[in-house]
Amino acid sequence: MPKPLSELRTAIDQVDRELLALLNRRAALANEVGELKRAEGSPVFRPEREAQVINGLQTANPGPLKDNNIAHIWREIMSACRALEAPQRVAFLGPSGTFSEQAALQFFGASIEKIPCVSIDEVFRATAAGTAEYGVVPVENSTEGVIARSLDLFLSTPLHIVGESSLLVRHNLLRKDNASLQGIEVVLAHPQALAQCQGWLGTHLPDAERRAVSSNAEGARLAATHPNWAGIASDRAATEFGLHIAAHAIQDDAFNRTRFAVICLPQTLAAPEASGKDCVSLIVSVPNRPGAVHDMLVPLKKHGVSMTRFESRPARSGQWEYFFYIDLQGHPAQPQVAAALKDLQALCAFYKVLGTYPVGE
Numbered sequence: 210m211p212k213p214l215s216e217l218r219t220a221i222d223q224v225d226r227e228l229l230a231l232l233n234r235r236a237a238l239a240n241e242v243g244e245l246k247r248a249e250g251s252p253v254f255r256p257e258r259e260a261q262v263i264n265g266l267q268t269a270n271p272g273p274l275k276d277n278n279i280a281h282i283w284r285e286i287m288s289a290c291r292a293l294e295a296p297q298r299v300a301f302l303g304p305s306g307t308f309s310e311q312a313a314l315q316f317f318g319a320s321i322e323k324i325p326c327v328s329i330d331e332v333f334r335a336t337a338a339g340t341a342e343y344g345v346v347p348v349e350n351s352t353e354g355v356i357a358r359s360l361d362l363f364l365s366t367p368l369h370i371v372g373e374s375s376l377l378v379r380h381n382l383l384r385k386d387n388a389s390l391q392g393i394e395v396v397l398a399h400p401q402a403l404a405q406c407q408g409w410l411g412t413h414l415p416d417a418e419r420r421a422v423s424s425n426a427e428g429a430r431l432a433a434t435h436p437n438w439a440g441i442a443s444d445r446a447a448t449e450f451g452l453h454i455a456a457h458a459i460q461d462d463a464f465n466r467t468r469f470a471v472i473c474l475p476q477t478l479a480a481p482e483a484s485g486k487d488c489v490s491l492i493v494s495v496p497n498r499p500g501a502v503h504d505m506l507v508p509l510k511k512h513g514v515s516m517t518r519f520e521s522r523p524a525r526s527g528q529w530e531y532f533f534y535i536d537l538q539g540h541p542a543q544p545q546v547a548a549a550l551k552d553l554q555a556l557c558a559f560y561k562v563l564g565t566y567p568v569g570e
């Protein structure tokens with residue numbers, strides 16, 4: 210015989226009171242940590258500590274809550290505790306409703322001061338100038354490949370990567386007034402989103418003009434001004450601009466994901482300490498001679514270090530020279546990683562450590 214609803218709810222109320230007391234005890238401890246950090250002038254945000262807290266709880270989790278629920282709940286708890294120590298200012302490609310905003314919230318939790326920017330360049334500028342302590346920029350999409358502008362800006366700015374976050378990107382077709390496809394003449398979105406939905410657009414709206422704009426949220430904002438225009442954007446953008454969803458999940462790849470990097474000045478936060486599951490991002494170039502790229506991989510094999518990413522970008526020298534963007538598994542505090550990096554650096558004409566940080570979701 211199941212217990213009556215009222216009895217179960219009374220029990221839930223009781224547990225909630227206990228949780229409230231415990232959460233406030235946790236917040237008071239974080240406040241004390243904040244005072245310590247203020248006294249020693251050290252950064253509030255510690256990504257490796259947050260990763261350890263979540264990994265530790267997931268390992269200890271007996272259920273029935275799922276491990277990803279644990280990650281979401283504790284990310285918000287730590288976000289609120291962090292904001293008590295000092296609110297973190299975070300720049301991203303705006304306006305409100307972009308996937309970049311969603312990635313920033315997924316990584317830092319909701320208790321942040323949001324700084325929406327008009328372009329990726331502006332996110333780098335605001336972060337380098339200290340207007341924002343952290344920036345969140347897209348670096349790679351599983352359908353369309355690298356976000357070239359972000360990779361190029363990593364080369365020319367002093368910012369480094371301290372974290373990463375990957376987002377399942379679901380694009381919807383949004384329009385004013387009704388939820389049909391009839392009469393849509395123009396589809397507005399960021400070029401990346403237009404590219405990620407080109408198959409669907411070719412089949413369902415072959416005659417509509419595809420117009421590139423600075424962000425999907427900007428496309429949604431414009432779609433709200435004209436009955437025959439549609440935008441491609443997130444559910445959040447539909448709510449934000451009061452639009453109907455004329456078609457759900459129109460991206461050509463159902464598992465379309467975008468990876469975002471969290472960037473800051475080294476003086477805001479130095480490279481995070483080892484969390485146990487880390488990654489090193491590098492930009493290197495090698496002399497333009499036969500076998501040079503092969504030689505570059507030898508130290509990794511020799512020291513048993515795995516490479517999880519390898520991209521190239523033209524060096525713009527006119528000489529068919531390239532910069533290579535490499536991600537390695539591990540942390541320089543591990544001797545085999547330190548040895549591989551040392552040997553690799555010795556072979557490179559250009560070598561820049563972009564960041565060492567905990568592996569993201």
Ligand SMILES: O=C(O)C(=O)C[C@]1(C(=O)O)C=C[C@@H](O)C=C1
Binds near residue numbers: 242253288
């Ligand atoms: O351990 C710390 O350094 C804290 O400030 C506490 C805490 C947390 O809430 O657990 C909050 C912010 C940091 O980013 C890491 C963890």
